[in-house]
Amino acid sequence: MGVRLKFSNFAYMKKTILAIVAVMLALAPAAARGLKGKVIYVNPGHGGWTINDRPHATMNYEEMDTMSFFESKTCLWKGLELRDRLEAAGARVIMSRTTNGWVAVGDKNATANDRVETYADENGQQQLITLEKIACQVDSINPDYFIALHSNATGGGDGKTVNYLLYMYRGETGNDYAHGSIDRARVAFPYAWDNPLTVWTSSSPDDMYVAGDLTWMGGTPPGKPNVLGYTGWLAVLKHRVPSFLVEGSFHSYQPERQRLMNRDYCRMEGVRHFRGINAWFGGKPEKHGYIAGTIKSADERVDNPRFTYKEGTDDQWLPLNGAMVYLLNDRNVRIRHYRVDNEWNGFFGFFYLKPGKYTLVYEVPGYESVSEQVVVKKDHTTYCKPRLHRINH
Ligand SMILES: [Zn+2]
Structure with missing residues (x-):
C-alpha cells in the first residue's frame, strides 16, 4: 500500500495488523480442515497370486485358483475404492500398488500370473510389495496418514467362527511408538465396524480392539530395528508416520470369505475406511449415500462343509445367488438394478445415491417377491x- 505512516500511528497499525493476523490464525484451522491437499498413503496388503497371498478355497473354487479367494485381491479392491473416495474429497493418494499379481524379486513362490515389483509399471504407477521398501518410501514422503489394509485369519485351519475388527499400530498396547497412531485407530474403528451384513463375534466401539503390534505378536519391546532404525514388529509400520494396519474382518470365517468374494462388498469396506480418515481430518460429509444388503432365504439354511457359520446368526440362512434387486426412485421409476453373484453371499450394493426415499424390489425365481422402502x-x-419365502406349490 502506498500509505506513508507517521511514527505516531505506527503502534496503532501494528496493533491492528496483529489483530488481523490473530483472526486469520483463528480461521486458518477451519479453512485447512478436511482432506483437501492432505497426502494419504494407502497400502493394500500382499500383492501376488502366491501361496503367501492368503489363498483359500471357496464354495465354487479350489485354493490357488485366481477366481477363488486371495487376500491380495480383496485388499486391493478395498484400497482402490478408498483411493477414489479420498481423491474425490481432494486428497492426494499414494498407493503402494494399484494392480494385483506382483511379487518381490526372488520370490520362490511366484506363479505364472505374477510379475516382479517395480517403482513404475507401464502406466507409470508403482507396484511395491517389499514391506521394508514401502516403509522407507512412507518415511521419506512423510504423508499425513498411512493405512495398511488386510483381513485376518485364525490359526488351526478352516471352520472357525471367529470374526472381529482389529487395528494394530507400531509399539506396545497403550504405547504407540509413532504418537498419534492409537488416536487415529480409535477414531476410525467405529466407522469400519459399522457393517451389520457381517457377523461380529467380539470387539465393538465400546470395546475396541486396538493393539500394539509387539504386544499382539508377543515380541519383546522395543522390537527389531529396520534400516531406518525404527523398532516394532510389523515391517510395513516401521517409519515415522503415525499409522495402523487394519484387519477389516476374518477371511478364515467362511461366510465372511464368501462375502469378500464380492468386489462391491470390499468397496463398501473401502468407503468405511474413508469415513474414518475423513473424520480424523474433520472433513465435510459426503453428499451422497449408499445402500448395501444381503438377500437370503427365510426358510432354508446352508449345509456345506465350506460354509461353517456361527450358530443362531444371520449367516445360517441360505444366500440367494442370482437374485435381482431393483432400485426405484421416489416416483417409482426403476433407476438401477443389481444382480447378486453366485458366490453364496447374497450381497447387493448401490453406490453414490442422491439422499431421499427409494424402494427396493427383490425378485428370485421360486420365491415370493418382496419390496421395501x-x-x-x-x-x-x-x-x-x-x-x-419359498413359493409352495
Ligand atoms: Zn494380510
Whole structure:
C-alpha cells in the first residue's frame, strides 16, 4: 500500500495488523480442515497370486485358483475404492500398488500370473510389495496418514467362527511408538465396524480392539530395528508416520470369505475406511449415500462343509445367488438394478445415491417377491437384510 505512516500511528497499525493476523490464525484451522491437499498413503496388503497371498478355497473354487479367494485381491479392491473416495474429497493418494499379481524379486513362490515389483509399471504407477521398501518410501514422503489394509485369519485351519475388527499400530498396547497412531485407530474403528451384513463375534466401539503390534505378536519391546532404525514388529509400520494396519474382518470365517468374494462388498469396506480418515481430518460429509444388503432365504439354511457359520446368526440362512434387486426412485421409476453373484453371499450394493426415499424390489425365481422402502442419507449407508419365502406349490 502506498500509505506513508507517521511514527505516531505506527503502534496503532501494528496493533491492528496483529489483530488481523490473530483472526486469520483463528480461521486458518477451519479453512485447512478436511482432506483437501492432505497426502494419504494407502497400502493394500500382499500383492501376488502366491501361496503367501492368503489363498483359500471357496464354495465354487479350489485354493490357488485366481477366481477363488486371495487376500491380495480383496485388499486391493478395498484400497482402490478408498483411493477414489479420498481423491474425490481432494486428497492426494499414494498407493503402494494399484494392480494385483506382483511379487518381490526372488520370490520362490511366484506363479505364472505374477510379475516382479517395480517403482513404475507401464502406466507409470508403482507396484511395491517389499514391506521394508514401502516403509522407507512412507518415511521419506512423510504423508499425513498411512493405512495398511488386510483381513485376518485364525490359526488351526478352516471352520472357525471367529470374526472381529482389529487395528494394530507400531509399539506396545497403550504405547504407540509413532504418537498419534492409537488416536487415529480409535477414531476410525467405529466407522469400519459399522457393517451389520457381517457377523461380529467380539470387539465393538465400546470395546475396541486396538493393539500394539509387539504386544499382539508377543515380541519383546522395543522390537527389531529396520534400516531406518525404527523398532516394532510389523515391517510395513516401521517409519515415522503415525499409522495402523487394519484387519477389516476374518477371511478364515467362511461366510465372511464368501462375502469378500464380492468386489462391491470390499468397496463398501473401502468407503468405511474413508469415513474414518475423513473424520480424523474433520472433513465435510459426503453428499451422497449408499445402500448395501444381503438377500437370503427365510426358510432354508446352508449345509456345506465350506460354509461353517456361527450358530443362531444371520449367516445360517441360505444366500440367494442370482437374485435381482431393483432400485426405484421416489416416483417409482426403476433407476438401477443389481444382480447378486453366485458366490453364496447374497450381497447387493448401490453406490453414490442422491439422499431421499427409494424402494427396493427383490425378485428370485421360486420365491415370493418382496419390496421395501428405504431412506438414503448423505454420508451414510442404509443396510437391508431381506429374507424371502419359498413359493409352495
Ligand atoms: Zn494380510
